[in-house]
């Protein structure tokens with residue numbers, strides 16, 4: 001006998017159970033997401049409190065320095081323009097809202113002040129356990145890439161986080177993104193896990209940079225002024 005599919009009215013007992021089961025499943029997922037987000041906010045509020053705002057310095061025609069809460073709309077616009085229209089996700093936005101000058105670096109055109117690059121950081125549960133902070137994103141306007149600016153911005157962050165006493169910086173990078181991956185490998189990041197991300201359809205590395213080599217430096221207003229601690 002062939003199988004038949006029929007619409008089950010909500011009034012029927014089985015249908016009601018199915019619908020309420022689906023509803024409670026959705027509710028559970030929603031509550032789990034809300035709990036994760038609340039934990040993220042509390043963790044970042046707590047871990048970010050001991051950081052200091054990033055210092056500002058000039059590099060070529062750009063100014064590299066802290067982001068502020070009022071930059072969030074510019075960050076969203078730039079992120080979308082670099083990533084084919086994708087919106088900035090809630091965690092990056094929340095971290096900026098909580099601690100923009102401590103967790104966000106902005107690259108601006110020194111003449112006009114326009115935001116043309118950024119690097120965003122936050123604390124995941126694994127970072128809290130391992131004494132690291134996560135490089136959640138770095139992106140530069142296409143006209144600025146390949147000239148060393150990405151390395152300068154990342155190094156600025158590594159020195160700042162070393163100065164704050166963190167053990168390391170973590171990041172996740174697709175193996176196909178050679179510009180980003182090579183940049184971090186050169187700065188001392190080491191792959192500790194390699195996995196397939198089904199949502200991106202890509203092989204990725206989880207990397208950690210030990211901040212010990214960045215520790216002897218004091219933070220100064222400019223890269224050139226940095227001196228080893230006496």
Ligand SMILES: CC(C)(COP(=O)(O)OP(=O)(O)OC[C@H]1O[C@@H](n2cnc3c(N)ncnc32)[C@H](O)[C@@H]1OP(=O)(O)O)[C@@H](O)C(=O)NCCC(=O)NCCS
Pocket residue numbers: 082137138139140141144145146147148149150151152172173174177178179180181182183184186
């Ligand atoms: C990732 C990014 C920030 C790197 O910044 P950048 O200024 O272009 O990088 P740098 O010039 O400092 O290059 C660092 C190293 O990466 C490597 N690299 C840079 N561009 C590369 C490219 N197109 N292909 C392969 N390797 C490259 C080089 O080894 C380089 O060091 P070297 O020039 O001394 O050999 C920038 O390319 C970018 O904004 N990309 C788009 C957004 C993105 O993919 N973000 C990363 C998400 S995880």
